[in-house]
Amino acid sequence: MANRNEGEALSSRSNKSRHSPNISSAIVRRIIQVREPLQPNGQQPITKPTLRDILSGRRIRIPCIPSPWTSRDLGGEDIFPTCHTLLSTYERKYGDVCCMVAGQDGLLYTGSCSQNIRVWKKGLPYGGFNNYEGPHYAILLGPEDHVFVACYDGRIRVWEKEDTEETQPPLYTHILSLPLMKDRMKEWFWRKLVRLERKFERLYWHSFPTTCMCLSEDERYLYSGSTDHCMKIWRLEDWKFIEAKLEYHTFGVSAVAAGCDCLVFSGSLDGSLIMWKRNEDTERKNPTHTCVQYLLTEESPVPVTALLLKYTEEAESGELYAGLWDGKVLVWKERNQWSHPEALSFHHEKVTCLARSPGPLVFSGSADGRICVWRRESSSGPHTLVTVLSAHHGPVNCIAAVEDWEENDDGPCRCILYSGGRDKRLKTWRITECTVDPTQRGR
Template sequence: MGLLPCSCPLPCNKTRSECQMKYPDIQSEASTSSTLLSQPSLPSIPSLSSLPQSYNVDHQCLATLKGHSSYVSSLALSETSLFTGSSNSEIRVWPREPPEYSTGNIVGAGNGGVKSLVILGDKLISAHQDHKIRVWKIVDESSRRDQKYKCVATLPTVNDRFTSLFSQKSYVEVRRHKKCTWVHHVDAVSSLAVSQDGSLLYSASWDRSFKIWRTSDFKCLESTEKAHDDAINAIVVSRDGFVYTGSADKKIKVWNKKDDMRQYSLVATLTKHLSAVNALAVSEDGKVLYSGACDRSILVWERVSNGGDEEVHMSVVGALRGHTKAILCLAVASDLVLSGSADKSLRVWKRGLMEKDGYSCLAVLEGHTKPVKCLAVSVSASDSNSGYSCMVYSGSLDLSVKVWKLRVSSV
């Protein structure tokens, strides 16, 4: 008898046993459509819902972008363009402002589904199911509507692979009785992040490791092997250099590098979630971390002191609740937190001016017909003292990207 296909709501080209090993708490959409009893319990953490309803949000869906033949798995924004990646390895680029949307131009394709996209200056960097990271650059700017892109690098680079090939010290054990050079990911690269100054690229993988790459020449500088006990699904970096990794082992780990240390070391392990951690986002000042998991909750963590002058790790202060299925993606912009879920909806949360003010769910955006897998958001300058607007882009398993405009104002 053949191997059974994966039964989770997110197509991942894995067998059922492989998928459940990485995502043991995700149930099939069919098995949970009529009841929540089979879903993981919510963490016993108080909800953060004390912010008074002193704000209004007007929202409308400006466009629905269709062109991908497989589900949309990742998004990235540049100043002028929206980049979308799909589970069948295709990357497309769209102008950010409607009504110019059509079907999007194809940037290129790797050999595996696109798990993550980030912008670095004039380059687009993509992470793939085939264990590779690819760097794309515009090579023909003659027409804004028909820009040509070229893959200018694949990580690890040829030089990295060659220099590590002949040294016995370069090999690490990746599975029982199997070794590989430390510069290679050996499973899907699930998430990418860029340092505040743009000098470093961070990659996380289902192989339980994360790696650091120098962006000037894309040399692999460091690899933290066996960073988690299971697949790493998300990685984010704060502006002050803390690295956060979220894993299917239900843990979030905090990493940092001291000036006198050559490698990142573990600062703290955050363990309040009851199931696989799927998404992370960090506030612009780096003092608040948001984590979303299969347990349907978004936990809010705030920086605390370790008894000295330096703030070193996070402590949970509460949870944002409202989604009825797994949290799949998070995004932060200004004082807004946006979440996408397997329940097919997006939620817009606003943080109060003071910590004690809590949070409020300003809006629930509905329109997708399948789980919301990825988010991107940009905030426009305030047009008055009482409000501002932002653009939100959401990618879904329904093969589409929706473009939303939000207008947030005080009552």
């Protein structure tokens, strides 16, 4: 009987440990870093800055030890010579490409499950820097050569690009992290005063990973969304926290977009899409944001996964593209008072990312491994599916489009498209604004 009771106690204890959900974020982060090693040859990760370095305000530059990448199909391969060309393909040894952002002079910044931010120039490796925290969920380029990196711990780290010679890779220096140290100390004293123990009631910073970021049209404010159901607003002039929106989304904020006369859009995994209006009063130093309209409500069971705000100079109006979990892309026009959206349906799985070219093209990446190229034929006409890129062997995580770095005065307008997927590959494409294939029109 004693042995039987001991066996039942052991089995019940094993069942409790098997179904126990209490796993700390530090353990999860260690598991991710173990499975996605940073440095080859078993080197130890670079140590973080000390508290003395942070309090002294000294700028920190951490060297980047490159993780293994393999070049594949370098030199180009014509898939459809009339529309797009694959210029290069690079494959990671560990982990997938999580996020990216394209800058000037052919520069591209990519983040992954490791701590490194890789820098590419015209499709070739060009350096990088170590962010000493990973994985990364979003990268954003700001004014004055600032690079914003959203990390797993909920903080937003700001890096500054230093001027170097044209032949040398750029150097990046970590200048600060949002929230600032004084805001963290203020929140710590406030929490001790009112005896708050729940992490999701933090005031100044995100208590869970920051998943998306965007800048206002005048590049004065930074908007960030997180899985803690909150959207926060920061002022870049003095790096001050301005406002937080907590009670509107019941699930994590998956995408944010800003523009079109002080408008801000936030999409959530609960299926809601909210339009905000930024109100700036001369008497008040800090602006306020008010909820103007629900473009999608929680009654719609389809989560919002990606947002893109495009301003058309010809029509002098804005267009909002929203990628959904069911594979559709909804398009609202400012001229129609943000009502009666157009549905673009071609993907079979959720839309993971959206991007626009300097011209009229719009790109949508999906978990089905395809990238669709859309174009509106006229200011009032519907969108048409130009072509489909299907070279990734797995979900597409992120895409970015910029102007072509080669001059092309004689031929049609071209642009460069970067794409990163869960197949651990980074691809560079040259897209030509060719005529529409009749067999690949949107449905």
